[in-house]
Amino acid sequence: MTGHVEVCDGRHHPSEGAMSNTGPDATRIAVLIVSYGNPGDVDRCLKSLARSDFENFDVFICENGGPEAYASLMEVIAHEHGTLQQIEDCSHQLDRPGGRLASVAKCRFRSRSNLVRVALAIDNLGYAGGVNAWLEKLLGQPEWHAVLVLNPDTEVVETCLSQLVAKAAEGYGMVGGVLVFDDSPNKVANYGLRWSALTGRVIAVGRNSPAGRRLTPEIVERIDAISGACMLVTRDFIADVGLMMDDYFLYMEDLDWGRRRASHRIGVAEGALIRHVGGTTIGSAVDPRDQSHLSVYLSARNGILYSRRRAGWRWVFHSAIWMLYALRYLLLGAPAAARLTIAGLWHGINGRTGRPEISFD
Structure with missing residues (x-):
């Protein structure tokens, strides 16, 4: 890549067949990442996904920051020696713009065959809007079984995806891992979120506790939702609960989704470790x-x-x-x-x- 982004046009092409599975019980994940002018974070996140021991996933990125941010993102992640290699095949419906996605570039990892589709949003849709923009297109595709919503400023360990999938297979509709601070990976950022009916505030469950501590049922029972920084939800969950509410724009959409879960259970995969920088898009500070x-x-x-x-x-x-x-x-x-x-x-x-x-x- 040298600043030029090849995208698929809106013309009709024959639809590609269902993605292959490695076995009758294989789970296929759609990893959804929303970017806003932070290509370095996205590249780091993609590099961690490229090291995953889980095979059955494709990645869908939504850039909310406009055409210049989109071009910069492609320049970083898909340059001549970048993490991704752009491919010209536009045969699948997911390769074409539509809905709230203005452009789509189809890529694959240089180190493995998993596909990565990078889209430009028609506007700044917010976090849940960026997630939903891809979900709206994925709903018509039968080949995926779960969605992993992943912040661009995260890094997943090799076993993270396989651990999340294994936990979901136990009958959980929303699954998280152990989110730790990037600069203090021995400390938990949260296992999930809890809403306080007394104060109306959101509590990060397990915050600052030592990573590696055995989770008790009492801790998990306190969780109302998994943080949108790394949240796996099953197709059945989405079918029953619906999409994220994107009118929040940013914040509370993950808690709202979790607390609308009806009979779907929340689980935490203790072996799924995620390093989270936090605040790289809008900024954060202790002071x-x-x-x-x-x-x-x-x-x-x-x-x-x-x-x-x-x-x-x-x-x-x-x-x-x-x-x-x-x-x-x-x-x-x-x-x-x-x-x-x-x-x-x-x-x-x-x-x-x-x-x-x-x-x-």
């Missing part, structure tokens, strides 16, 4: 004065939006909790974060959804 304004705003807006939808009258109490967080930001010397928390709270109360239409200066 509240340095936190991403977009993150602050959307956390408040979507937190109260979720409460309005799912918590009945308790949303009023949760609003008061968010006001306390705004006061905390103010006391810590972060007036901009306090202002954006209040703005997010107000917009959530009024049902504002989708991409934020607010100045973060």
Whole structure:
């Protein structure tokens, strides 16, 4: 690649047959990655997938950052000696643009035969929107059995995918692994998420506990959803529950999906280790004065939006909790974060959804 991206056109081509399985009980995974102008993260994630001991998967990337970000992504991941090699065959329906995908480039790993389709979104669809843009096209394809939603700023160990699939085969509809901090891989970022009915806040289950600790049933029972950083869901789960709700734009879509799971069980594969950098797309920081304004705003807006939808009258109490967080930001010397928390709270109360239409200066 030298800056030129070959994409499949919208003309009709004969549909390619069902992808081959290695056995009657083989599971085929569609790995979904949403990018937003962070090609280095995507490349690192792809390199970790290329080392996987699991064979039956293809990758579907949605670039939300526009044409320039899309060209940059292809330049990084599919250059002459890149992780991927672009191929010109456009015979499958998935190779062609449509729906919310404006362009599709078909590639495969240089080190293995798994396909990787890289798409440009028609607009910035948000995280769940980017996931759904591919899911909408995959729903008509019978050859996949589960979807792995994976953040671009993650790195999976060799056995991660096989461990997740094995856990799902035990009868779980939503499965996660052990998410650890990239800079402190001996510490757990979370095993999953729990929503507090008391405060309306999302709790990272197991955060900062030592990695490698044996999970007890009590810990797993606390989990309401698997983090969207690395979440495997079965085809049956999607058929029963539906797609992610993409009007959140970013944050809460994973929790919402998990808490809508009905009779589908949540499982954690203890051998599935995922290193997660976190915050590479919108930024994150421990010091509240340095936190991403977009993150602050959307956390408040979507937190109260979720409460309005799912918590009945308790949303009023949760609003008061968010006001306390705004006061905390103010006391810590972060007036901009306090202002954006209040703005997010107000917009959530009024049902504002989708991409934020607010100045973060």
